Every structure is written in C-alpha cells, then in structure tokens.
Amino acid sequence: LIDYTIFYRDSLPLNESWSREYDLFVSAYNGSQRVKTVYEKVNARRKLWILHDEYSFEADERPEGECFSCKSEDEGEYILQLFDYLSSDLSILRICVDITGFMRPHIAFGLKYLYDSSVTKLDMLYSEPSQYKKKESTQFSSSPVELVRQVVGFEGEVNNDTSNDLLIIGAGYEHELIADVADEKDKARKIVLLGLPSLRADMYQQNAWRTQQASDAIGEGVTSKLFIPANDPFVTASVLSKLVAKQEMIQPVTNLYLSPIATKAQTLGFALYYLAERRNSNTSLIFPFSGSYARDSAIGIARVWRYTIEFPVI
Amino acid sequence: VVTASQRKNSNPFVVTKAVDLTDDQIQELWVDVVSTTDAMAELARPSSPMPTYVLGGKGSGKTHLMRYHAFELQTLRYQRDSLSLRTGIAQDGYVGMYLRCSGLNAGRFGGKRQSPELWNEVFAYYMELWLAQSLLKVLIALGAGKEDGDEKELAAVIMGQFDSEPEEIPTGLEEIVSLLSKLQKELDYQVNNCIVSGKLEPSILVTRGNLIFGIPKLITKRYLFLRDVMFVYSMDEFENLTINQQAFINTLVRERELPVTIRVGGRLYGVKTWHTNSAEEEILQNSEYELLPLDERFRAHKKKYKDFSHAIIHKRLLAAFEATMRLPDLEVHEHLTRIFDIPDHSSWRSEEFLDIVGPGGSENRRHFEILREKLNSIQPMGVRSRREIDLVVQRLSSQRFPLLEKLNTLILYQDWSNGKNVFQSSEAISFSCKEFVAREQQRGRYASALGHFKSDLIAQMLRENGRKQDYSGLQSFIDMSAGLPRALLTILKYVFDWSAFNGEEPFTNQRVSTDAQQRGVKDASDWFYENMRKAGPDGAIIQASIDRLANLFRINRFGDKPIECSLIAFSLDEHAVSQEALRVVKLAESRSFLIRVPGGQRDRNSERITMKLQLNNMLAPRWDLPIARRGAINLKPAEVNAIFDPARTDEYQLVYRDWTERTNAPFPTKKPNTKERQGVLF
Numbered sequence: 001l002i003d004y005t006i007f008y009r010d011s012l013p014l015n016e017s018w019s020r021e022y023d024l025f026v027s028a029y030n031g032s033q034r035v036k037t038v039y040e041k042v043n044a045r046r047k048l049w050i051l052h053d054e055y056s057f058e059a060d061e062r063p064e065g066e067c068f069s070c071k072s073e074d075e076g077e078y079i080l081q082l083f084d085y086l087s088s089d090l091s092i093l094r095i096c097v098d099i100t101g102f103m104r105p106h107i108a109f110g111l112k113y114l115y116d117s118s119v120t121k122l123d124m125l126y127s128e129p130s131q132y133k134k135k136e137s138t139q140f141s142s143s144p145v146e147l148v149r150q151v152v153g154f155e156g157e158v159n160n161d162t163s164n165d166l167l168i169i170g171a172g173y174e175h176e177l178i179a180d181v182a183d184e185k186d187k188a189r190k191i192v193l194l195g196l197p198s199l200r201a202d203m204y205q206q207n208a209w210r211t212q213q214a215s216d217a218i219g220e221g222v223t224s225k226l227f228i229p230a231n232d233p234f235v236t237a238s239v240l241s242k243l244v245a246k247q248e249m250i251q252p253v254t255n256l257y258l259s260p261i262a263t264k265a266q267t268l269g270f271a272l273y274y275l276a277e278r279r280n281s282n283t284s285l286i287f288p289f290s291g292s293y294a295r296d297s298a299i300g301i302a303r304v305w306r307y308t309i310e311f312p313v314i
Numbered sequence: 315v316v317t318a319s320q321r322k323n324s325n326p327f328v329v330t331k332a333v334d335l336t337d338d339q340i341q342e343l344w345v346d347v348v349s350t351t352d353a354m355a356e357l358a359r360p361s362s363p364m365p366t367y368v369l370g371g372k373g374s375g376k377t378h379l380m381r382y383h384a385f386e387l388q389t390l391r392y393q394r395d396s397l398s399l400r401t402g403i404a405q406d407g408y409v410g411m412y413l414r415c416s417g418l419n420a421g422r423f424g425g426k427r428q429s430p431e432l433w434n435e436v437f438a439y440y441m442e443l444w445l446a447q448s449l450l451k452v453l454i455a456l457g458a459g460k461e462d463g464d465e466k467e468l469a470a471v472i473m474g475q476f477d478s479e480p481e482e483i484p485t486g487l488e489e490i491v492s493l494l495s496k497l498q499k500e501l502d503y504q505v506n507n508c509i510v511s512g513k514l515e516p517s518i519l520v521t522r523g524n525l526i527f528g529i530p531k532l533i534t535k536r537y538l539f540l541r542d543v544m545f546v547y548s549m550d551e552f553e554n555l556t557i558n559q560q561a562f563i564n565t566l567v568r569e570r571e572l573p574v575t576i577r578v579g580g581r582l583y584g585v586k587t588w589h590t591n592s593a594e595e596e597i598l599q600n601s602e603y604e605l606l607p608l609d610e611r612f613r614a615h616k617k618k619y620k621d622f623s624h625a626i627i628h629k630r631l632l633a634a635f636e637a638t639m640r641l642p643d644l645e646v647h648e649h650l651t652r653i654f655d656i657p658d659h660s661s662w663r664s665e666e667f668l669d670i671v672g673p674g675g676s677e678n679r680r681h682f683e684i685l686r687e688k689l690n691s692i693q694p695m696g697v698r699s700r701r702e703i704d705l706v707v708q709r710l711s712s713q714r715f716p717l718l719e720k721l722n723t724l725i726l727y728q729d730w731s732n733g734k735n736v737f738q739s740s741e742a743i744s745f746s747c748k749e750f751v752a753r754e755q756q757r758g759r760y761a762s763a764l765g766h767f768k769s770d771l772i773a774q775m776l777r778e779n780g781r782k783q784d785y786s787g788l789q790s791f792i793d794m795s796a797g798l799p800r801a802l803l804t805i806l807k808y809v810f811d812w813s814a815f816n817g818e819e820p821f822t823n824q825r826v827s828t829d830a831q832q833r834g835v836k837d838a839s840d841w842f843y844e845n846m847r848k849a850g851p852d853g854a855i856i857q858a859s860i861d862r863l864a865n866l867f868r869i870n871r872f873g874d875k876p877i878e879c880s881l882i883a884f885s886l887d888e889h890a891v892s893q894e895a896l897r898v899v900k901l902a903e904s905r906s907f908l909i910r911v912p913g914g915q916r917d918r919n920s921e922r923i924t925m926k927l928q929l930n931n932m933l934a935p936r937w938d939l940p941i942a943r944r945g946a947i948n949l950k951p952a953e954v955n956a957i958f959d960p961a962r963t964d965e966y967q968l969v970y971r972d973w974t975e976r977t978n979a980p981f982p983t984k985k986p987n988t989k990e991r992q993g994v995l996f
Binding site: 073074076077080112113116147149150152153155156157158160162165179184185186187255280284 | 413414416417418419421422425426427444447448495498499502503505506507509510845
C-alpha cells in the first residue's frame with residue numbers, strides 16, 4: 001500500500017500574494033469567480049486558459065489572455081492536442097494546473113499524460129466554493145447523460161469472470177449521474193463514497209440526500225456507504241487503496257470500476273490511486289458523459305488548496 | 315409468528331433485479347410457466363437451433379430467463395437431481411454460455427486516432443477470444459479430454475484451428491484458456507494505450523469463427539455425450555454495443571454453424587441495427603432469427619401472466635417466511651388474493667360509497683355543491699332561478715346511492731353539452747334513476763352510462779371528497795405491471811414497506827390495508843416514471859410528452875362530461891403527424907412509457923387502421939388515471955404534434971384549453987366540425 005498522505009498539501013492565503021513561481025500555468029475557464037481569482041494570483045511565465053466545449057462559450061465570452069480550445073471526440077484527443085499546442089519539453093518545466101474548472105475525465109487523462117511524459121513534479125490547485133448555487137438541488141451537468149464509458153487511458157483489462165465485479169462511486173450531488181453509472185454496471189456490487197468531511201458543513205447532508213434518490217439503481221441490500229474527504233485527493237487515494245485491498249482480501253475482485261463523480265479534488269485522488277496501483281490491471285475509471293455542463297454552479301471562494309504531486313513517489 | 319419489526323427488515327420483494335440475485339436464488343425463484351404447448355413455449359426451447367433475440371422492457375425478465383439457461387444454473391439443477399454433468403447436458407440437449415456485453419466495455423473499441431475498419435477487425439478478434447474462453451471453461455468443467463484420456467489430442471485438434479502457432483504450444487484445455495487469456499490481455503493493453511502509443515497492431519492468430527464455431531463442431535463428433543448438444547452463446551445487454559459491433563453480432567447470427575446457436579438479449583430500444591457486415595444486408599426475421607418480445611407476450615397471455623405472477627410471489631414469500639407460507643398449490647391463488655384489503659366498489663349499491671361522501675343530507679354532498687355553483691354562475695337553458703336549481707338537485711338526488719347521484723349529474727352534463735333544456739333533462743334523469751333502482755335494468759342509456767363511466771365516477775367521487783384513488787388488490791397490481799415482472803415486484807416491495815411502517819404484519823397475519831397499498835402503488839408509479847427513462851437527452855423529452863398526454867387524460871377523467879370512459883389509450887395516423895412527434899412516440903414506446911395495443915384502431919372516417927397506444931398502466935396512479943383501459947381517443951395530427959413535439963408548447967396550451975372546455979360546463983355552444991376546430995386551434 002502506498003501512503004499518499006505524505007504528499008504535500010497546503011491551503012493558500014486568499015488575502016496575500018502567492019510566492020511560488022511557475023513556468024506554465026493551465027486553468028479551465030468556466031466563468032466563475034473561483035477560477036478567475038486563482039488565475040490572477042498565480043505567478044507564472046506563461047498562463048493558459050483552456051476552453052471546454054461543454055461550457056459552450058461564444059467567441060465574445062472568451063477570457064483575456066492566451067486560450068486553447070479544440071474540437072475533439074474525447075478527453076484523450078483533447079489533452080493530446082493541448083500538449084501538441086504547448087510544444088514544450090514538459091519534463092523541465094515548473095507546472096501548475098488549476099483543476100477547478102476542468103472536466104473530470106480531462107483531469108484524469110491529463111495527469112496520466114504528464115506522468116507518462118517524465119514530468120517528476122507539479123502543483124495542482126483546487127478552490128472550494130462558499131456554497132453551491134442551489135444547494136442540494138445544484139445541477140452541474142446541464143444536459144442529461146449521453147453515455148457512460150471508461151475514461152480514455154484508464155481502461156482496464158477485461159476479466160471474463162464477472163462474479164465479483166465491484167463498482168466504487170465517489171458520489172456527488174447529482175443522483176442522476178449516480179443512477180446512470182450504477183445502471184451501467186448493474187451486475188457489480190456497489191460501494192458509495194460520500195464526501196465527509198464535506199467542503200462546507202451542510203454539504204454532507206445535501207450529498208447524502210441526493211445519493212439516497214439513486215437508491216433504486218444502486219440496489220438495496222448490496223450497498224455499503226463509506227466516506228472520503230471532499231477536498232483531499234491524497235486521503236481519497238489512501239481510502240481507496242485500503243478499501244480495495246480489504247475487498248480483495250475478502251474475495252478477489254473480478255473487475256473493479258471506479259467512478260469519481262463528486263469533487264474535482266476527489267477525481268484527482270481516484271486518478272492518482274489508479275496510476276499508482278491499478279495500471280494494467282482489471283480496473284477501469286468510468287464516467288457518465290453529458291453534452292454540456294453548467295458554467296458556474298457555485299458562489300464565492302472559501303479556500304484554495306495546493307496539492308503537490310511527485311510522480312517518483314508513486 | 316414473525317413480528318412486524320422483523321418483517322420490515324425482511325421484505326421478500328427487496329431484490330427486484332435478476333442481476334442482484336445469486337445463481338441459487340435464480341434457481342430457487344424460477345417459475346416455469348412456459349413449458350406448455352402454447353405460444354409462450356418458445357421461451358422454454360433453449361436447445362432450439364434458431365437464433366433468438368429476446369427483447370423486452372427493463373424488468374421484463376430477460377436476464378432471469380437467460381441466466382436460468384446458463385451452464386452455471388444447469389449445473390445447480392443437475393446437483394439437485396443427482397445427475398452427472400455429462401448426463402444432465404445430454405438430457406438437456408444444450409449448454410448455455412451466458413455473457414454480458416457490458417463486460418466488454420465496448421466503447422473503448424473506437425476513436426483514438428485509429429480507423430473504424432481497424433476497430434471492426436480488432437473487435438471481431440476480441441469477441442472470438444472472449445467467447446472461446448467461455449466455451450473452453452465449460453468443456454473443462456465437463457472434463458472433456460481429461461476424463462476421456464485424450465486431452466493432449468483434443469488440445470492439438472483445437473490448436474489446429476489457429477492460423478499460426480503461438481510460441482509455446484498448449485497441451486491441455488487449461489493451457490489453451492491461459493493462452494487465449496494472455497492474447498486478450500495483450501489486446502486489452504494495445505486497445506487501451508493506443509492513444510498514447512499510437513500503435514494498434516494486433517497479431518491475429520485465428521480466423522473469425524474458427525474457435526467459437528469450429529470447436530463445438532469438433533467435439534460433438536469426438537464425444538458421444540455431446541453428439542446432440544447445442545452450444546448456445548447467450549449475449550445479454552445488446553444495447554451496450556455500438557452500431558458496428560451490433561452489426562458484427564448480427565453477422566455471427568447469420569454465419570453461425572451448427573451445433574452452435576446464439577441468443578441475444580436486450581432492451582426494447584437496444585437494437586440499433588439489423589444490418590450485417592455482409593454487404594450491409596439485414597438479417598431476416600423468422601428465417602435467420604426469431605424475435606421474442608418478452609413483455610408483449612406476457613401481456614397477450616393474461617391468464618398465463620396472472621399464474622406466473624402468483625407463482626413468483628408465492629416463491630418469494632416461501633423463501634422469506636417458509637413456515638407460514640407453505641400452501642397447497644390450489645390454495646395459493648385464493649390466499650394471495652385475500653392478503654390485500656379491497657374496498658367493495660363492485661356494485662352501485664355498495665355502502666362504501668356512503669362512507670366516501672360522508673354523513674349528512676344528499677343535497678349537501680360535494681358533487682351537488684359543484685353542480686349548484688355551475689348552474690348558478692352559468693344559468694344554462696331551463697335553469698334561471700334558485701328555485702329551479704334546488705329542484706334540479708332534488709331530482710338528481712338519491713340519498714342511499716351516491717354513485718347513482720354521480721351518474722345523474724354526468725347524464726345532466728351530457729344533455730347540457732348537447733344543448734338540451736337542463737331543467738327538463740333533470741326530470742327525465744330522475745325518472746330513469748328511479749326505474750333503474752326499482753328494476754335494475756341492464757339495458758338503456760342509464761344502465762349503459764353506468765357501465766361505461768363507473769370507474770371515472772368513483773374516481774371523481776374519491777377526489778371530490780379528499781380521498782386517495784383506489785388501486786388496491788393483487789389483480790390491480792398485476793394489471794399495472796403490464797407484463798414487466800420487475801414492476802410487479804417493485805409495487806409489492808413498496809406496499810410491503812408501507813404496510814410494515816404502518817405497524818401491520820404484511821403477508822401473514824393480517825390483511826394489507828388500503829392505505830399501505832395506495833401509498834405503495836404511488837411510490838411504484840413514481841419509481842417507474844423516474845427509472846424507465848434512462849440516460850440520454852431524449853429521456854427528458856419522453857417525460858415531458860408523457861406529462862402532457864397524461865394531463866389531458868386527467869382532464870377527461872375528472873371533467874364534468876368525460877369524452878371517453880377510462881381513457882388512457884389513443885390512436886394516431888402515423889402518416890399525418892410530424893416526424894419529430896412520431897419519433898418521440900416511438901421513443902416513449904421503446905422505453906415502455908407507452909404500450910402498443912395490438913391490432914390498432916380503425917379510423918371512422920378513412921377506414922384506415924391507425925396506430926393505437928396506451929399509457930403504461932404503471933404510470934396511471936401518478937395522474938390518478940385508471941389502470942384498466944376502456945375507451946380510446948383518435949388524436950388529431952395537430953394534437954399529436956402538440957403533445958409529442960417538445961417545441962410546440964404554445965400549441966399544447968391550446969389543446970389543453972380545448973380539452974378543458976370540451977369536458978367541462980358550460981361546454982362549447984356549438985360543436986364545430988373537425989376542420990373548423992383545427993382551424994381555430996392552429
């Protein structure tokens with residue numbers, strides 16, 4: 001087992017300037033104050049906004065500064081084109097990525113790409129909202145799920161024996177997403193991970209309430225509920241590591257499906273765990289894809305976290 | 315005796331999906347209603363060489379059926395019957411290999427900077443490796459070769475099916491499985507990483523079909539006990555495959571070679587193409603494959619479905635509370651029917667109607683309050699003064715039989731809408747009512763109106779008096795489920811939960827209250843509405859159009875003068891409606907929100923047979939609609955477009971207003987003909 005909690009993680013002050021300097025800073029623009037604030041405060045020689053099609057920004061809504069966008073059929077192609085565009089030797093750059101506005105599958109594939117590109121270390125930022133706009137009714141995806149599939153680069157080997165398939169869902173606010181993922185792997189046993197500690201005190205109850213609404217798809221009598229912190233990818237990865245090890249001890253898992261559909265910080269934790277421990281195994285990351293996403297589902301900025309990923313450790 | 319709290323924790327209907335059942339449970343809960351000599355029997359012909367596509371709504375029992383015929387379940391039955399595997403298989407005449415397409419994660423076989431043609435090749439090879447492993451594992455379990463003392467020779471013969479030899483030549487079946495597994499893993503690696511590596515260059519060692527069709531051909535010649543055995547690849551969850559991948563499976567169906575056959579299981583909407591890879595030709599129904607629309611068959615064989623439903627409930631109850639539920643077969647039906655409290659609404663004389671309207675004088679009942687208000691505010695022909703209103707109400711009154719009062723008001727509204735003198739009508743109605751009570755004639759307008767509208771009148775009476783609608787009784791639940799056993803189990807699950815919550819001891823010591831049934835049915839209806847939709851941008855469109863349709867039916871049911879009785883069905887001319895509306899109608903049908911009524915309906919004007927559909931009975935309680943279909947309305951093309959085309963919100967509002975006006979006093983003064991009304995509307 002890897003102890004992911006040894007990675008550095010700190011909270012950046014909102015009222016002071018940030019001292020660390022980078023060669024490259026990448027953030028995904030979603031119109032929220034959270035991403036704009038972080039973009040302003042980061043010190044970097046080159047700053048790049050990436051524009052996801054899913055947010056449907058018109059040409060006149062683009063932010064100031066260097067922007068990247070492309071038409072791509074999946075996250076793999078998008079990230080490849082992004083790095084083609086950057087055309088730099090990534091291994092020698094000091095890189096910082098704000099994952100707050102990124103699509104979750106892009107976070108996962110981006111991390112894999114950097115890992116495979118001999119990058120040894122990078123910082124990832126995540127800013128917590130003060131509140132979601134509609135509390136427990138907040139919709140992040142603004143159109144229904146079109147497809148549940150594996151995230152590119154996180155597609156495991158197929159075990160033909162499916163007798164003990166396991167689906168671990170990092171459950172967020174949108175019960176439709178939970179239901180769609182659970183439906184897709186309806187043969188698998190399900191374990192639901194709720195965000196606790198949550199980002200704000202009331203968010204746990206809101207999270208639990210929404211998850212309950214997907215109980216039909218999750219199935220009754222076969223569900224376990226466990227907890228992962230909403231803002232700590234390293235504890236998330238550690239919990240996953242221990243949880244899967246325990247499950248494997250009870251009975252070998254035939255196919256393992258991981259579905260991070262809650263916070264971006266948790267998505268990062270899922271991806272880290274996968275890259276560190278589940279590559280070239282019977283494990284897949286699966287995700288419910290929607291055609292479009294709400295640009296800005298949150299109000300305010302509560303805290304900004306900096307996670308330092310050191311690839312040699314994993 | 316099991317206590318209420320224990321019962322609450324041991325809901326026998328808690329597992330409603332076959333995927334959540336263990337092999338033992340599948341075996342235990344299996345109900346054999348199909349091995350008879352009627353049209354249902356094809357379900358029980360697992361050894362038939364004809365490929366079959368088993369299609370059905372979510373919860374129609376596809377997976378249960380396919381798993382029941384899989385080798386794992388066959389093995390359990392042989393153990394139960396003390397048969398050896400070989401004897402059992404020889405007797406069954408088939409061996410089933412059940413595979414779920416979702417396990418392939420088929421979405422990864424595409425894109426990633428590779429050509430579609432290459433992906434087709436890779437997928438075909440992958441399927442060969444995948445299916446062949448499943449086949450070989452069954453052969454290993456049967457001791458093929460090992461028990462016959464010729465495993466090396468068998469392995470050599472199987473390896474002869476390969477086009478080129480691997481580095482290490484396997485000498486036993488286990489080793490061949492390991493080889494295939496290794497090849498599959500290598501392919502997995504290339505498929506999963508080609509986006510970064512840029513390479514997808516599988517070394518294809520075997521021609522398509524050489525293993526999955528070739529091996530059964532070899533071994534049936536080699537071993538006596540397999541001589542007449544059919545090898546059945548059962549591939550469930552067809553909807554999880556892409557169009558190209560489905561075309562490949564269709565090609566396998568076309569090109570299959572005996573002794574192999576293929577069963578494909580999928581949702582109603584799951585078939586994306588019937589094309590094959592052979593020059594884009596479609597496979598032909600009834601010559602190359604049979605279609606088994608599971609829930610449609612259940613609906614068509616009502617008696618069978620009822621027996622089947624009783625049997626599955628009895629099995630569940632036996633499994634949960636064996637001691638209290640072991641009953642002779644003959645008593646099962648009666649016992650299950652008795653479990654549920656049912657209000658007596660069968661006769662218009664029932665005293666339950668007096669309970670609904672409450673104590674007090676007839677003239678103060680809610681339906682007369684409403685009538686008075688309308689007469690007073692609208693003043694139709696013949697009624698001008700308060701005295702005349704009082705007299706009308708007095709004539710329609712029937713103190714002992716509130717249902718007849720409701721019928722009297724309905725007939726009055728009918729006459730009113732036809733422009734008749736309301737005051738004079740009330741006198742005639744009063745006479746008919748008294749005659750009916752005295753002689754209970756079966757014929758004539760009065761008796762006929764009661765026969766047609768009784769269900770709607772009771773529903774109105776319940777609603778006017780603040781009562782919940784009645785959907786109680788096992789037969790109601792069976793009717794609601796409309797051929798989807800999972801829907802039936804879900805109703806029972808919720809009813810059981812509510813009953814236990816109310817402190818009852820459901821399904822054993824006392825009857826399940828109507829309150830628990832009403833709440834359970836409502837929850838089940840909501841579950842159906844939320845969970846049949848599934849993902850996809852069209853899901854919300856289906857729900858919106860069903861909302862629109864059901865709201866019109868509700869206007870009709872609770873209107874002063876319903877256009878049709880017990881209305882949940884409609885017909886439409888599919889050639890006259892917009893493409894988008896027709897697309898949404900078909901989508902709603904494929905998701906089981908609408909059910910096709912066999913035979914269609916003959917249009918009164920054109921004599922053309924039109925498409926006839928009904929709202930799924932499961933959805934009826936959500937809008938307080940009837941679960942038994944009687945009347946059907948021929949929707950005009952403009953109405954169909956307004957209901958099913960999501961963009962036509964304004965037009966729908968006009969239709970909504972039109973229906974409200976047509977079914978409620980004061981009613982349109984002159985009934986315009988169809989063309990005129992359409993002109994006004996649109």
